[in-house]
Amino acid sequence: MCINCGCAATGAASDHHHHEHPHDHDHAPRTVRVEEELLAKNDRLAAGNRSRFRQAGVFVLNLVSSPGSGKTTLLERTLRELGGQLRFAVLEGDQQTSLDADRIAATGVPVRQINTGAGCHLDAHMVGHGVEAFDLSRTDILMIENVGNLVCPASFDLGENHKVAVLSVTEGEDKPLKYPQMFRAATLLLINKTDLLPHLDFDVERCKAFARQVNPRIEILELSCRSGAGMQGWYAWLDAGVKQKRRRETSSEKRETGNGKRG
Secondary structure, three states: OOOOOOOOOOOHHHHOOOOOOOOOOOHHHHHHHHHHHHHHHHHHHHHHHHHHHHHHOOEEEEEEEOOOOOHHHHHHHHHHHHOOOOOEEEEEEEOOOOHHHHHHHOOOOOEEEEEOOOOOOOOHHHHHHHHHHOOHHHOOEEEEEOOOOOOHHHOOOOOOOEEEEEEEOOOOOOHHHHOHHHHHHOOEEEEEOHHHHHHOOOOHHHHHHHHHHHOOOOEEEEOOOOOOOOHHHHHHHHHHHHHHHHHHHHHHHHHHHHHHHHO
16 A cells, blocks of 8 residues: 555555455455545645635645656746745755755745655645745745656645646656546646757647646646746746735635624
8 A cells, every 4th residue: 555645556566465365354445444534634734734825825836747847947947037026935845855955945045845755745744844944924926846746746735726737848748648637636737848849749739638638727838947938928827826816815804804894
């Protein structure tokens, strides 16, 4: 059994689980219960995170992808080019090392590394403790760079406003079909490394069609965080998200104040 999400073991680990002794119990129901209990606990903690972020007025994004999609490079360029306009904080998730956090720290933005060890994703508990290092009242956007993995992170709510999936053109355009849960959970898909398209057989329109087949409402942007192509669209999306969040929170505060007066 996976130590993180309760899913049944696969591959070599399960191949060696042979036993001839008879028994009248079934492993599957317990596996399902463990997963349900773990996710229920995570959802409760995520709700607490979300309330905390809402009170602080922070726009929170959970960046998810396969390893090597370019999430950290995307963050570096974003922080350097928008750092004078918006206040950022970053949580970096990796199984080992602080290499990505070191790169983010070089931009001057507050960053905290979370090492998951054998874990394949961040969870709400890790994020709740991770943000204790930040002054959220002085933060506009919290970027959470999740562990490179298109499976488990899809199931774990961290209290974020949106999941942003990053897919590089060096991967197959059929990724949305192979990992539908992740792309179904994402609000935005960033197709990255478009500067490499002349050297590849990646079909951008086919990839978009697959993504919309899985999630008809997903927004899609093409960009290259190396060349800078398409980055303005990403920046406009971030700016709109922050402004929309502020408008909603202002409206909510007015309603609460009005209800209080009437009471």
